[in-house]
Amino acid sequence: MIDWTPLAAKLAAQLQIPLHEVRAAPIPGGNINRAFRLEFGAARFFVKLNRIERLSMFVAEEAGLAAIRRSRTIRVPEVYLTGDEGDHACIVMEHIDLAGAPDRDLLARQLAAMHGCFHDRFGFDCDNTIGSTPQINAFTDDWIEFWRQHRLGYQLRLARQNGCDSRLIDSGNRLAENLAPLFDGYRPRPSLLHGDLWSGNQGADDAGNPVIFDPACYFGDHQADLAMMELFGHPGERFFAVYHEHFPIDDGYPLRRDLYNLYHLLNHANLFGGSYAAQSQRLIDHLLAQLH
Numbered sequence: 001m002i003d004w005t006p007l008a009a010k011l012a013a014q015l016q017i018p019l020h021e022v023r024a025a026p027i028p029g030g031n032i033n034r035a036f037r038l039e040f041g042a043a044r045f046f047v048k049l050n051r052i053e054r055l056s057m058f059v060a061e062e063a064g065l066a067a068i069r070r071s072r073t074i075r076v077p078e079v080y081l082t083g084d085e086g087d088h089a090c091i092v093m094e095h096i097d098l099a100g101a102p103d104r105d106l107l108a109r110q111l112a113a114m115h116g117c118f119h120d121r122f123g124f125d126c127d128n129t130i131g132s133t134p135q136i137n138a139f140t141d142d143w144i145e146f147w148r149q150h151r152l153g154y155q156l157r158l159a160r161q162n163g164c165d166s167r168l169i170d171s172g173n174r175l176a177e178n179l180a181p182l183f184d185g186y187r188p189r190p191s192l193l194h195g196d197l198w199s200g201n202q203g204a205d206d207a208g209n210p211v212i213f214d215p216a217c218y219f220g221d222h223q224a225d226l227a228m229m230e231l232f233g234h235p236g237e238r239f240f241a242v243y244h245e246h247f248p249i250d251d252g253y254p255l256r257r258d259l260y261n262l263y264h265l266l267n268h269a270n271l272f273g274g275s276y277a278a279q280s281q282r283l284i285d286h287l288l289a290q291l292h
C-alpha cells in the first residue's frame with residue numbers, strides 16, 4: 001500500500017495549489033513501470049514508480065521529454081517532479097486524457113517538424129534506456145560509427161552475455177562491420193528523435209492533438225523513428241505521403257528500416273527471448289544478402 005500524501009503535499013507546495021483528499025488509481029498499459037493517476041481537488045497527475053535504483057531512468061526520461069517540449073513541434077506531457085519518494089523512484093507529470101490514436105496527417109506534420117530540429121552530432125546529453133536496457137548516447141560525428149558501436153554492437157555484446165546462438169552474434173558482427181554499403185549516397189543529419197515510437201507510445205489528447213510519451217531520445221537519422229513506427233504495426237501509406245511532403249524520405253529507406261529495426265528486435269531478444277532471436281537472425285541474413 002503506497003502512502004501518496006507526502007508526494008501530493010510536495011506537488012501542492014511546488015505548484016501552489018491546495019491539498020485536498022488524495023486519490024490514486026493504477027493505469028494499465030506500461031511495460032516497465034507501475035503507473036498511476038494521482039488526484040486531489042481539481043489537480044490530476046500521471047505518476048510512474050520503479051525501484052529506487054532506477055531513478056536515472058526517470059531523470060533521462062525527463063531530459064527527453066524536455067528536449068521534445070523545447071522543440072515546440074508535438075505535444076508531450078509536462079514533467080513536474082522526478083526524484084525518490086519513500087522507497088520508490090518516481091516521475092510525476094501532467095495527466096493527459098488519451099483518447100485513441102492520433103490524427104495521421106497531424107502526426108506526420110508534427111513529427112517531420114520535430115525531426116527538423118537538428119544537432120551538430122549524433123547522440124544525446126545523457127544515456128537513457130530502451131525498454132529497460134541501457135541505451136548509450138555518447139556524442140559521435142559519424143552516424144555509421146554511432147550505429148555500429150552504440151546500437152548494434154551494444155545489443156550484440158548483450159546477446160553474447162545472454163548466451164545467444166553464436167551464429168546470430170557472428171553474423172550480426174559481420175553486418176556491423178559492413179554497414180557502409182547500406183548508406184551508399186545517403187548522409188543523414190542528426191535529427192531529434194523520440195527513439196521508441198511504437199504505437200503504444202503515441203496517442204491523442206481530447207482536442208485531437210497528437211501526444212507522444214515515454215521517449216528514448218537522441219539525435220539520429222530520422223528514418224530510425226519512422227522504422228520503429230512500422231515494427232509492430234503500420235501508420236499507413238497516407239502518413240508517409242504527408243511526412244514526405246514535409247521531410248523527404250530517401251529512396252533507400254526500406255533497407256535502412258530493416259537495419260534500424262534490427263536494433264529493436266535484438267533488444268527484444270535480449271529482454272524477452274522467445275522468437276525475437278530467430279526474427280533478428282532472419283533480418284541479419286536479409287541485410288547481409290543486400291551488401292555488395
Ligand code: ADP
Pocket residue numbers: 027028029030031032033034035046048077093094095096097098200201213214
Ligand atoms: P512505461 O514506462 O512503463 O512503458 P508508459 O510511459 O508507456 O509506461 O505509460 C503507461 C501507460 O500510461 C501508457 O500506455 C499510456 O496509456 C498512459 N500514459 C502515459 N503517459 C500518460 C500521461 N501523461 N497521462 C495519462 N496517461 C498516460
